[in-house]
Structure formats: C-alpha cells, structure tokens
Amino acid sequence: MEKVTASIITIGDELLIGQTIDTNSAWMAQQLNGMGVWVQRRVAVGDTKAAILQALDEESAAADIILITGGLGPTDDDITKPALLEYFGGTMVQHAPTLQYLMQRFESRGLPVLQRNIDQALVPDSCTVLMNNHGLAPGMWFEKNGKVFVSMPGVPHEMKGIMTDHVLPRIQEQFHTRAVIHQTLLTSGLGESFVAERLLAFEAQLPPNIKLAYLPSYGLLKLRLTALGDDKVSTAAALKLQFQQMQSLLADIAVYDEDIPMGAVLGRYLQAKGKTVGTAESCTGGYIAHSITAVAGSSAYYNGSVVTYSNAMKVKLLGVKDDTLAAHGAVSEATVREMAAGALKVLNTDYVMAVSGIMGPDGGTPEKPVGTVWIAAGSADNIVTVKHRLMYDRERNIQMTAIYAMNELRKLL
C-alpha cells in the first residue's frame, strides 16, 4: 500500500500578523493521522487570490489530499470562494439546502436576512457540497488531476463538524491507507539528554518502521513511539512490545502512558482510588482548579476550591495564621502547609494541593526572586512540600506550577 499524504492550507491575514493562533491544523492532523493519512506540510497564506492559487498548486504537487480552511465568511475580506472558482472552473450556483438552513436560522432568531448572507449559499458547480450543520458556510469537495481538495470554514466547531460528518468518512472510503499508530509516555524529572542517554541501546534496536521522538513540554518530557505498517493489528502489537520496554527503562520518571493533560491524569488516579481533591491557590489564581474541571466528569472527584490571592483571604478563608505570614511571608513552606491544612477542612476533601509563589514579571525580592513557588500536596495524614524556581514568563510559570503541583499529588496516589 502507498502512503497517503495530505497538506493543510490555512487562509487568513489574521494568521500572518499573529492575531490568531491556529488550533485547527493540530486537530485536523490528529484526525488524519489516526486513520493513516500522513500530513506532510501545513501552510498558512494571506487573503489574496495569488497566494491561495500558488498554495493550491504547490501543495497538490506532492500531497494526495489538500484540506483548506478559512476565508468563507460573509465579508469582503473573505476571498477563498472566488479563488476556488478560478482554480477549479465552473459557475456559481445556489445550494438550495444551505439556503434553506440559512433562512430558517435567521427566521428562528428573528433576524433579517441580508444579501451577503444569501450569497453564502453560493457554491461553484464544480464541487460536491458538504453540508455545514453548525454554521452558514458549506464545505466544498473538489477533485482535480486525481487529487482531492476540501474547503471548509475556519471557525473551529464548524470545521470539526464538516470533517466528522463528511470529510473523514469520504477519505476512508476513497483511499486505502497504511496504519500509523502512536503511543506516548509522559515523564517528569529527568532532562531530555539524560533520557536520550538512557534510551541509547533501546533506540538502536528499534525496527525501521518504529520511530522515537522527544517532545519537551514545560514540566514534562513526552516520548512518542510511532509505528507504520500495512496491518493495523500487527503494527499495534509490535509497537506495544517496544513501548513496554521503554516504559520499564523509565519506570522511575514515568507519569502516564497516554498523551492526556495533567488534569486528566490526576483525575484518572483519583477516580481509580475513589478519592476527592480540592485546591487552595494563590499565585495560580484558579488555574489548577480549571485544569481539573476542564475534564468532563470531574465532579465525581472534585467539590471546589478557594483562590486566596490576598493575605487577608488566606487568613479569612483558610485560617492561615497572621503570625505565619508575618514571620515567613506568603511564599513560604509554612504558609502553603497552613493553606493545605485549612483547605482540607473547608473543602472537605481527601486530598489537596496548595500553592503560593511569585509569577512575575514583578514582585520578586533578592531572597524570593520572581519564579519562586512553594507547593504543598497530600492528605490529612501526609502533606509533602516542595519548592521550585521557575524561569519563564508569567503565563508559563502559572502553567508549570499547576503541572508540578498535580504531579506532586499524583506521586502520592
């Protein structure tokens, strides 16, 4: 079987001036990859016809499938449709089901319909229309010189709907894909080069169809094994054997054997033990609580949190002693211990994480520079504390503190 390849073209000036972060491409790549389609390039171009036509030419020279997002809105800066008409030929026609959906939608909301909305139902007659059940701009499937081109809106949930409803099933039907299987081990506590050193012999003995990649990710190092094969079951089995071997070599630093966010890892451990957790947060300002509750079903092990940003709130809500704050300061082992003890009582949970630190860019002192953070994690019987010195910007410092705190608690579970 041939390797089936894809390219993703993203259209929009907002991507080129850095106003928008492209999250669509990652999702699309994951979906394609999961069904054995290899994304070999991703290209972002601006809202100009010449740039779009050039990208269509270049990407279709090498890839079998070209997925295009963006530039299908109702306003004048959206020029993807005229560019596609020029590239694929044909004339513009009304797509009746889209027009009907559109009229219903405006009517049900009591909004007037504008000509520019009606024009969103226009499509080149050279395409197969892919109904958009979440918005007004339909998807369009073109074929030319044996290549498949799909144009979709850039709004993430509309694109995801069209991909799931139409594009992925059609690709599966039309192409005979090779199996591509990934498994990722999350680790923490050892730098990339030391892990690589430990895995030297392991990496050398890997069969040619299995590849190891190192993905450092603030606070974690992800190790991804990728296997390529003709048959899904035997490829998965071969990958599993190698993965287990890698796992046993890294048992002391392994965090989890699946690439899921740390909040989800912690949730699985808690659920397995039937225990609950709460947080007492100062410097992370609710981010640990958010990491836990971003996981569907987290209400099974999570009741609530207190965010005590000011000292007064630490005293009032968690019972931290004024003396402790005066003697050691808010960013200290003594304070996070008292925060943790207070939270266990107030939130009525089995386990707790408490954090206090200086996330920057200001607020540091010579004794407690920016990036200093104290973490307490544990239960009424056993609270562990740890101090970190983080070196990043405010946003990353907050994220890393959350990951370190959750990993500290995970070790106890």
Next chain:
Amino acid sequence: MEKVTASIITIGDELLIGQTIDTNSAWMAQQLNGMGVWVQRRVAVGDTKAAILQALDEESAAADIILITGGLGPTDDDITKPALLEYFGGTMVQHAPTLQYLMQRFESRGLPVLQRNIDQALVPDSCTVLMNNHGLAPGMWFEKNGKVFVSMPGVPHEMKGIMTDHVLPRIQEQFHTRAVIHQTLLTSGLGESFVAERLLAFEAQLPPNIKLAYLPSYGLLKLRLTALGDDKVSTAAALKLQFQQMQSLLADIAVYDEDIPMGAVLGRYLQAKGKTVGTAESCTGGYIAHSITAVAGSSAYYNGSVVTYSNAMKVKLLGVKDDTLAAHGAVSEATVREMAAGALKVLNTDYVMAVSGIMGPDGGTPEKPVGTVWIAAGSADNIVTVKHRLMYDRERNIQMTAIYAMNELRKLL
C-alpha cells in the same frame, strides 16, 4: 520603499501529527509585523532533510527573510543542523561561548555533561552565531543570494529570547521597512454580517492603504484596521481618524479599543475606578479567576474567589439556601443570585461575578440542555442576571461563559 517580506518555517513531526499547537509563529508574526515586515507565508514541515531543503528553497524564492524554528535539540530526531550545513555549506565548528555557557550550566546544577550536549555547541562556520541566553541550542544567522535565514530552537522562551536579543535589532538595522500599523476594536452583541452591513459606507470610503478585517472570536467580534504607509507618524494619524469614525458607528457594541484579553479589559476598568472584584464559579471551575489573574498586577483589584462545583460547597461556602437549590436547581437565576450575594460578603469585594451552568458533553436535561448557563454580575446595590445557551464543546463553553460574565460586569463599570 519596498515592502519587506518574511516566511516562517516550523520544523517538527509533532506539528504534523497534531501533538503540538504552534504558538511560536503567531508571536513571531506579531513582532515582525510591528516593525513593518509582512509575513506572507507560514509553513510547517516534518523532521526530514528533503522537506527542510525544499522549504528553504521555496520560501526564499519569494521572501526576504526566512525564520526557522525547531529541530535543534540534542536527540537523534533533531536534524535541522545537518540540513542547514548542506544548504549553506561550510564545516561544523565548536562555538566557544556556547560551550562555556553549557558547561557552566551543567556544573551549577551538578549534572554530568554528555557528548550529545557538547555537540549542541557545534555550528556551521557559514553562520553568525546568535547567543541563546535561555538554553543550550544557539541561534544561527545565514545569508545567501541576498536573503536572510535565521534558525532558532522551537522552545518558546528560547526562541523569544534570541528574537528579542538579536534577530529583531539586526533586521531593523539591515532592512528599510515600511510602516504597518494596526488598531483593533473589540465588539460584542452583533453578528459579523450585521456589523458589515452597518459599516458598508465606511468601508467604501476607506483609502486604498487602509484595510478592514473581521475576526470573529467566540463571544467577541474583532474589527481590525491596518494601514500601510511610508511614514510612521502620518500613517498612524490617518489610521486614527478612520478608527474613531468606526468606533462612533459601533458605539453601542464596542467593548474596548485594543486587542487585549477580556480579563485585561476588565482589569483596566476596575483599576480606573479603584474597585475590587471576586468570583463565585461553578461550571467555569476557576477559569474566570484565572482570566483575571493571568494579568500582571491584578492583585491591585482582585482578592480571591470561591469555586463551588458541588451543591454542598455552594451552601457551605456561599450560603446558598438548600431550599433554593431544591426548588430551582443549581443552574438557575435564583442560585446565581445567592452565589453572587454570598461571594460579595465572603470575598469582601465591590463587584462580583457568579456563574452556574452545564458545560457538557453530558449532564443536560430537556428543560436545561447542555450549554445552559446563568450569569450574575454586579455589586451589593445592583446585580444583573443573564441566561445564555451555548452550542460548543466543553472547552469553548467554559471560555465563552467567562467572556460573557466579564463583559456583563464591564457594562456596569
């Protein structure tokens, strides 16, 4: 003056299988754009020499400046350096300052140095080395056929350090750039096509060097004006006049005249009034608190929050009545009103936001389907409540609830 153009090449299989979301490119594009360099394409390619060499050829055919990130780590999947050596010629040499920095760093942490670390100080002698003060892999500046190529590590804070310390000042020195000026108006409450309709005449009278773009962004619609000109001051003045005109046409839906996150918008309003805020969160699980505290200096107007995920915590921490929960349920106007009233007392703040809803994917009922959310915002004198029905996935529903809640409070300030 000629328009100076750039392309960004991002290297790494993790981008093509969707394991990593590329945030680097957006930051780089912002920086370049701010100094008048127009990013015309962004390309992501995998960890293969052929793909890297092809991208270098293609991107340098059109752009003046080619910025490259990724693939400079110490492990075997990192092959950017050999590819650059092949493309630009020369031989590998030790870069003494990098080696010295590297040795010091390992020594100060008490870690042994490995050969693969020492090799990170190897660079092609065809480049100018750009010292990396935040990590081990140095930046490399090449010139070929009148084009500039810069290779940097993909770790965001290392890339940002090299860009700020070396790349941006060098580009400024070497190229004579045109002025590119943006200003963005955040709006909320009117759909893209209705705003476009209202701005028809405004858009028609825009001079050819000023362009309007519509950027829908969950809960907000951003309107960006971009002006291109030879002189920075006169271009900025021309843009300002148009921006003010647009602002006056959209006064009823305008949120803020700068493209900053909603948490920062709210913070500016609070700071201007010298008032404090707190949150009582159920379904957002700490995300509103995080949005507020993600802003440096937020301690000036923020004391703390309570996250009451379970009903028991709503009763215990906020004094919500059991009767209210029994009669109306947790997702109701009555409950968010009591949460808000309780939080004002407990958190001792001037203003408060309280939210309760069903974020999905499960937990909906026929009367209260997934996406139903109640928001209360205000002060002891005046609490406003509003109900929304969101249609997205859990993550977006949480983000939109936070934006709606913060905007509701902003309207009162």
